[in-house]
Amino acid sequence: MKIIGLTGGIGSGKTTVANFFKELGVPVYIADVEAKKIMNTSASIKKSLISLFGKKSYLNNELNRKFIASKVFKDKNLLQKLNDIVHPEVEKHFKFWKANQDQPYVIYEAAIIFENNAQSKFDYTILVTAPQDIKVKRVLNRDNATEQEVKSRMENQWDDSKKEKLANFIIENIDLEDTKSQIYQLHTKLLGLATA
Ligand SMILES: CC(C)(COP(=O)(O)OP(=O)(O)OC[C@H]1O[C@@H](n2cnc3c(N)ncnc32)[C@H](O)[C@@H]1O)[C@@H](O)C(=O)NCCC(=O)NCCS
Ligand SMILES: Nc1ncnc2c1ncn2[C@@H]1O[C@H](COP(=O)(O)OP(=O)(O)OP(=O)(O)O)[C@@H](O)[C@H]1O
Known part of the structure; x- marks a missing residue:
């Protein structure tokens, strides 16, 4: 069984992405x-x-x-x-x-993987990205938080550009339909890699 690390900064949509994988039957562990x-x-x-x-x-x-x-x-x-x-x-x-779990691969979703230098614990890593201003807006809409509170969490996480260099796969999560099609393609690829 392969272990896939799924990560992304606050508001990137990693839980949303994780839930789509779950709908495809992939076991998902949400570390938060x-x-x-x-x-x-x-x-x-x-x-x-x-x-x-x-x-x-x-x-x-x-x-x-x-x-x-x-x-x-x-x-x-x-x-x-x-x-x-x-x-x-x-x-x-x-x-x-x-x-x-008994599926070909499982997903471990966590906000910080590369920041902890934990990528070697996974067979593959997926990074979920979105522009900074969109991430802030999503969290402000979702949580009872101030912009300062969101930004202070971001300061404890790496920029996407730094994480993109280390991730095996990247999902750009802006338009949800487009995100879903990236997930279907990646799921097929991961099933292939996990059963090869
Ligand atoms: C500080 C705590 C109590 C705040 O709880 P809260 O419900 O407000 O936030 P929640 O856990 O849902 O996290 C929301 C987002 O905050 C950011 N965040 C949380 N923990 C961390 C961390 N250790 N480092 C950087 N960012 C973090 C992430 O973007 C995360 O997705 C909580 O985040 C916590 O206990 N964090 C430390 C443990 C941890 O790292 N958990 C995450 C994975 S194991
Ligand atoms: N592509 C998208 N279009 C519109 N809204 C989105 C999109 N992706 C996620 N969202 C919304 O943005 C908010 C943040 O998404 P989500 O909780 O999945 O992010 P996260 O990366 O897990 O956040 P956190 O780090 O705070 O746990 C949620 O309210 C979610 O419904």
């Missing part, structure tokens, strides 16, 4: 979602987060995402510490999940 589940349920992760960020990290036993986001996206050191706590657990969980 799984990370949050782990942060809400693992006693040892909770303990580490409280010792790093203090008691405000949880509100009524629920991860206080807004509070943590307000700290980490303006402090690279703190973000690295958070990543170091969360990412190894997500990786462990992904390995269990993967063992239960």
